[in-house]
Amino acid sequence: MYNSKRIFIGACMCLLIFGMVAVTLGSVLPEIVIKFKASQLAAGVLTSLLPIGIMGGSLLFGPIADRYGYKELLIVCCLFILLGLEGIAFGKSWRMVQVSVLLIGLGGGALNGAVNALIADISEGERSAKLSLLGIFYGLGAIVMPFLLAVLSNWMSRETIFIGIGSFVLFVIIYLLILSFPIAKQSEGVPIATWVDLLQNKALLGFGIILFFQSGMEITLSNWITSFLQEKSNTLPKMALIALTMHMAALTTMRLVLSRLLNRYTPATILTGCVLLNTIGCVLFLVSTSYPMIVFALVLMGLGFSGTFPIILAQIGNNWPNLSGTAFSIALVISLIGGTAINYLMGLFDIKILPVLLLVSVVLLGLSFKLSLPFFNIDKK
DSSP, X not given: OOOHHHHHHHHHHHHHHHHHHHTHHHXXXXXXXXXXXXXXXXXXXXXXXXXXXXXXXXXXXHHHHHHHOSHHHHHHHHHHHHHHHHHHHHOOSHHXXXXXXXXXXXXXXXXXHHHHHHHHHHOTTOHHHHHHXXXXXXXXXXXXXXXHHHHHTTTSOHHHHHHHHHHHHHHHHHHHHTOOOOOOSOTTOOOHXXXXXXXXXXXXXXXXXXXXXXXHHHHHHHHHHHHHXXXXXXXXXXXXXXXXXXXXXHHHHHHHHHHHHTTTSOHHHHHHHHHHHHHHHHHHHHHOOSHHHHHHHHHHHHHHHTTHHHHHHHHHHHHOTTSHHHHHHXXXXXXXXXXXXXXXXXXXXXXXXXXXXXXXXXXXXXXXXXXXXXGOOOOOO
């Protein structure tokens, strides 16, 4: 027997960790480059290791979770992250830092997918609401990490800060050790034929394509918005960061609201509203010429971004309850491909094209959603 409330608390702490480590490299990269006198090319290779690791972890966690269960997987993921954090803080060579970043990516990618699949497994009838509430903790982690590094660095070294974060990860590992988890769903393993069937399944591919465009918008916006604001409206770097923070705060806050709304309205209705908010936000972003209007557009997009991942992941859990881990792996890898591809596409054009690219993406997301509607299951109390 397992206690679903205690498991949910553990999952929230795990996603908080993933949110923190997802922004770790960007927060400490300048110091690492100076410490090892790395070239720009070497720094670029280092930053590419994190998404590669995340994609690898996202691909591997599903079959492992379905075959062996979640407990050992989550503990190993946290250990990878713990080793990676300490390796970045205390690594004596560039190679050690590279291995550490790859470990963080592998552990973080698998951890993110596994906790979402786990909560989907234990939340039948309220998957969308629980996954939306869970998603808040990723946003909190992404906000907390830069704040800790910025504020605490005035009083203590980076190594001391990383020891503190590592201590929290160790606490989570101990917490996971004492928990009981659901038993593995596929004790004989997931056959190759099942993988092939899932990869050809129209419903799963439809859900994956929705996440493809959603991930692309989220990653591209977060990576390019500060540069866009500074170039288009001569916004100061500090004000550009405030705009990005307002966007993330809107996304995080709305997920808390959605955890309530999803117990009253169908996921399809909520996602329709999210797409509309996204579209309005993108149009305003395209036509706005003042900083306040751009911030308002970013807030609208944050509100719209909030629902897609928890709702679509819940639908995957509804459709494939006995293969949730493997199905989540496929969908999350598709989403990461989208995030990488659209972000790369942005880099090929002038930065002024950002609003247009986001608007095209949300239109294609809306079309994908409409085509996938027949596969939606009601997930409502």
